[in-house]
Amino acid sequence: MRRDKQESQAQFNRRAILLAGVGGAAFAALGARLYSLQILEQERYRLAAADNQFNFRLQPPTRGRLLDRFGEGIAVNRDSYRLLIVPEQAGDPRAALERLSAYMPLSEARIERLLRQIRRSPRFKPVTIAEDMDWETFSRINLQLPELPGITPDLGEVRTYPHGPLTAHVTGYVQAAPPGAGDTDPLLLHPGFRIGRTGVEASLEDRLRGEAGQMKVEVNSSGRVLREMPQESNPPVAGEDVRLTIDVRSQRVALEALDGQAASAVALDMLTGEILTLVSSPSFDPNPFVLGIGQSAFSALNTNPYRPLFNKATTGIYAPASTIKGAVALAALEQGVTDPEERILCTGSVGLGNRRFHCWRPRGHGTVNLHDAIKGSCDVYFYEIARRLGIENLGEMARRLGLGELHDIGMNLPDSADGLVPSERWKLTVRGERWSTGDTYNAGIGQGFMLASPLQLAVMTARLATGRVVEPTLLPREGAVSFASMGINQANLDAIGQAHRAVVHDPRGTAYWVLDAGRALGDLDAEMAGKTGTAQVYSISAEERAAGVRDQEDLPWRLRNHGLFIAYGPFENPRYAVAVVVEHGGGGSSSAARPARDILRDLVRRDPAGQRLGPLASANATTGASAGNGEG
C-alpha cells in the first residue's frame, strides 16, 4: 500500500512534468508567434496600422475675392450656416428629418430627396440638409440639438455678390460644377464646392480657385473622423484676390440711366484701356445662382424677352449704324478720296441702278462737307464717300479701329462676340454672292453686314479720339500705359473730333437738343464729343405707311430700331470713351445718347482734369487690403 502510494505519486509527478512540458511548449509557441508579429514583422504591421488610422480629407480653399478699382468687394465670401445630417449618428434618418421639420420648413418632397441622397452615400458621410440658413433658424435648431441626434451644424463659406445686379455681368457667378466638364480637380467632387460658370468668375477661375488642402484626420474602422491633425496637414491655399478695373459707382449710374431697357453700356479709360463700366440691362441678381436658383425663377429670367442673363455689352452684336461714320470719314481723309472742305449735295436720297438709297432726313441736308455730314449724320454724303473708298479701304479702317476683332479683356468666354467687318471675299465665300456697290453704300452708314459689340464700339471711339491702338481690359494695368500710335495724320483726327464735338454742341448736331442744347455735361466746365446711330431692325413697308404706321412708336417693341451712341470726354482733354446700345430703343438720339452722356458726365465730374480715376495706379491687385472706397 505504501509502495503503491509512492509509485502512484511518482507516476503523477512524471506525468505532471510531461504535461507541464507540453504546456511550456505551447506557451513557447505563443511567445514565438508574438516575437514574429511584434519584432520580425512590426514594420509591416506598423504601416498597416497607419493606413487604418489616418485618412486625408479634402479642404476646400477660400475663393479669391473680386474687387472693383477702389477695392470695393464685388464678389466675396461670407460665412454660411449649414445643417448636415450624419446618417450613422441619426439612426433612422427619416425620423431625424421629420423631427427636424418641427423647427424649420422641410417639405415632404425635400425629405424624400435627402433620403435618396443619404442612401447613396456612406453612412458616416454628412449630407447637407440646408445651406445659408438665417441665424434665427440656425440658432433655434442649435438649441434643440440634444433632441436631434445626427443633425450637425456647420460653418461653411458661400460666394456672395454684395452689389448683385450692378456687377452681375462682370462677375458672373459660381455654381456647382457640371458633371463631366473635363476638369479633373478633385475639389469638384467636394459637396458644396462651386466654380465660376460665367463672367470673370469663369474666365479667372484658375486664379480665383486656389488649391485644395488636405486635412489629416484620424478615422475609426467605419471611416468616421475622430480627430483632426492640423499640424500634419497641408492647409488649403486661398485663391488670389483679383482687382478689376470696374467702378461700382459708374456701374450704378449706367444701370440707372439705362432704366431697365434692353440695353448695354461700356465705358473705358482711353489712356489705359481699363474698362470702368460694363453693364447689360436689365441685369439680374447672381446671388440665387450660387445656391441653386429655382426652376421657375430661372425660366423667368431665361424667357424674359429683354434677355437679362445675356451679356449684351460683350456678346451682343449690332449694326454700328451711323456711329461708324467717323471711322468712314477718317478712312476717306487718310485715303485722300475727299478733303474736309469738299461739299456733296444731299437731296434726301440717291439712286444706284434701279435702287434708291435714302437719307434718314427725307428733305435732305443740302450741300454738306465732312464736318456737317458727321454733325447732321448725312447718309447721302457717306454713300458717296464709301463708294469712293470701296469696301476694302473702309473695312481696313474699321478693323484698325478695333471692329471685327475679339479684344482680350480678361473675361473672354466662348460666346464673346467678334462682330463682323465684311469684305468682298467674305461675301463671296460665306454668302456665295459678289459684293455690290449697294453693299458698300450700306457699309458706309454702318448698316448691312457690318456688326459690332458695344465693347468694340467703345474701343473704336477710344481709338478715334486718341489715334492710338487702345486695348480694353478688365484687369488693371500697372504703371504707365502707352498704346502705340495708329500712324494717322493728327489733322485728320482733329477734323473728326471737331465733327463729333459738334454732334453734341452745335445746334444742328443730331444730339444737340437731346443732350440739353449744348449743355450736355450740365454744370461741368467741359465739353464732350459723340455720335448718334440708329440701327434699322425693320423696314416700314408702303402698306403699313398707308395704314398709318409712321413712327417707330407705332411698331411692336421687337421691330423697333436699335438706338446707339458713342461718346468721349472731356473733349479738351479726352480720357473716357462710352458706347451705349439700346435694343429697340426707337430714335437713336434719345434712347442711347442720354444714358451715354450720364455715364460720361459722372466720370468727368469725378475726374474733371482727365487724370486717372481712382487710386488704381498704386494698387497691388493681389492684396485687396484696402477696403472701403477710396473715391477721391
Added chain:
Amino acid sequence: MSVFNVSAPRDIRSKLYEINWTFVLLVGLIGAIGVAMLYSVESGSWDPYAIRHLIRLTAGLGLMVVVAMFPPRFWMGIAYPAYLGALILLVGVEVMGVTAGGAQRWIDIGPIRMQPSEIMKIAMVLALARYYHDLPEDRVSGLGGLIIPAIMIGAPMALILMQPDLGTSLLLAATGATIVFMAGLSWWVIMGAGIFATGGALIYLNFFIEPYQMARIQTFLNPEEDPMGAGYQILQSQIALGSGGSTGKGFMQGTQASLDFLPEKQTDFIFTILGEEFGFVGGIAVLGFYALLLANCVLIASSCKATFLRLVVMGVATTFALYVFINVGMVMGLLPVVGVPLPLISYGGTVMMTVLFGLGLILGAHVHRSAEPPKGAGLFG
C-alpha cells in the same frame, strides 16, 4: 512542505496561515493588469469596464480564499450532486435556454442568467477527481474504469455541442482527458483513445459541423482572403499587435483599439490591446505571469497527498491554461476565432467568478495538501 505540519490544518486561522501567497499575488497581479487594460480600452475611463472588473476581482479574490477554506471532503461530497445538477441545467438550456450570439448558452432563472457550461467545467473536474480518488489504482486502465469517465466527459460534451458550442465542448474534452491521463491511464489505452478521438473528430467535421463553425475555421486558415468579413477580426488584431512592436505604443496610446478597429476589445481581444500598448515585452511578461501561476499549480498538485486534490488542481489548471492558450493563440492568428476569454483579464462577470472559484479550489488544495481523505469519503463520511 513543512515538516512540523504533517496533518491537515483544521481551524480557519491555521488554514489562513497556510495560504500560498505567491499564488494569490500572481492571481491579483494578472487581475490588476486586466483592470489597467480595461481602463485603457475606454481611453482612460473607469466606467464601464475597469471599475466593475476591479469590483469583481476583489470579490472574486475573496471568494477564492473562502473556497480554499473548505475541506476536500466537502468538495468530494458535493462532486456528484454538483455534476448531476450541472447536467440537468445543460438539458434545461436545450429546453428553455436564451439564445445569445446565435447559440443557446444561457439559462434564465428569475433574475439570474447563467451559463451551465461554466458550472459544468468545474463540476466535471470535481466529479472525475472524486471518481478516480475512489477508484483503486489498478483499475484505472480497466474497462470499468474507462467507461464511467467516458460517460462523465461525453454527456456534457454532447449537450454543449448541441447548443452548439464546439469550443467549450473541446475544452471539456481536453480537461477531462488531462484528468484521466493524470489519474494514471496506461499509455496503451491513451494511444487507442487517441486513434478513436481522431476518427470521431473527422466524422464530426464531415457530418455534424455547423456552417458558422466551418467558416471560422476557414477564416482562420486564410484570414486575408476576406479582410472586411470574418477574417477582419484576426487581421485587425494582428495589425494592432504587430504595430505595437517591441516595447509598444505606451499605456493608453494604442490607436487601433481606440479607433474601434478591434471588435470585442474588452473581452476576447484584450490581449491585443495589451500587446499594442506594451509591445513584445508586455505580452511576454503577461504570458510569463500565467506560466508562473500554472507552474505553481503543478507544484501544488504534486505536493498534495490526496488523489482528489491532485486531480482537481490539474483539471482546473488545464482548463485555465487552455483558456490562456486558446485566447492568446486566437488573437495572434494561431488558432481560429472562438469566443474564449483571457482569464482574469477579459471583462466578464461569469467567467471571472468561475475562474476564481476554480483557483480557489487549487488554493484550497494547497491549504489541505496534507489531508488524506479515505476513498469513498463524502460530505459527511
